[in-house]
Amino acid sequence: MAQHQKILTIPTSGKALLRITQKIQAIVAESGIKTGICHLFLRHTSASLIIQENADPDVLKDLENFFSKLVPEWETYIHSAEGDDDMPAHIRTVLTHTSEQIPIAQGRLLLGTWQGIYIWEHRQRNHHRELVVHITGE
């Protein structure tokens, strides 16, 4: 068994869901690994890593709307020094995901037809988000 590790830096500019499926698939191809697991780990506590529908962009708008209502920025939080969107961003991250793992077969991610991989930025200001891609297999 072999392993291949790489850190991707993804610039974000405000709240949005950024699809990164092709970037991850390119690292899988570069690794030369045909059968294995692709581990993804986001090094942040105010942005999420999720797997969601890749077809209708309205799904992404509904997701953002739902979370805006579930974790309101106008609510009072004790931790408020870093801005109104910071504590809600932490809560959204706990409610969603920081790591994912996708099996690989024949050199390709075994995602379902409708699955895409996304970085979900929860903060308003610009950030550089680091994602560790770690592939193990043969």
Next chain:
Amino acid sequence: MAQHQKILTIPTSGKALLRITQKIQAIVAESGIKTGICHLFLRHTSASLIIQENADPDVLKDLENFFSKLVPEWETYIHSAEGDDDMPAHIRTVLTHTSEQIPIAQGRLLLGTWQGIYIWEHRQRNHHRELVVHITGE
């Protein structure tokens, strides 16, 4: 280190939590791997993979009730063409899990006494759900 990959197809008929612990344990046994990790990955965005209490079936009813209220189907969503239960199914999936990983020791999943593995179908109509089981170890 060795690896063993298999895709399970699980038929579902409406909203329900289906326990699949024994099916996964059988694949672990078949792999011959004694110490390692069992990676599970569900290839869908409108059904979840969760680990939950395996004893009292009332827990499963309360889970379904809680999520029905948290993500109501009577709410208005932009993405509505695929039915009232589709966008709520996507949101439920983001709030729960698509992948899990369970350590293996002495050829058995290291689940706690009360833990079971479930596919959680969020759609009303019949589906075939694909779960990738990927085991690595020795």
Next chain:
Amino acid sequence: MAQHQKILTIPTSGKALLRITQKIQAIVAESGIKTGICHLFLRHTSASLIIQENADPDVLKDLENFFSKLVPEWETYIHSAEGDDDMPAHIRTVLTHTSEQIPIAQGRLLLGTWQGIYIWEHRQRNHHRELVVHITGE
């Protein structure tokens, strides 16, 4: 590739977020693995494993407050025989995480600057929580 598996027992005494980052890093060091993945798996359905901000303790209070409101203990649940805090604990676990996986480079967990690893106890009475730490790599 090598692997190293250990079960940590963590005593808890009531609802709290307990930081365990140093304990996990010590097991990574002990394993001798320099590049790889650290898989964490909590063997319970009424406590969570999360990765969250490690700096301001107010973040942890806000997290607890948010989940207390989202999953109220005064609500009526069908599963109630084990106490008012039991069913809410199961729901909180499904909304958060049971397993995580953190890449390792140069013998250290590749956590972001602000990330800490926590056991989140959701029950009032004392417990011993078991966490499986399984490291693979070279």
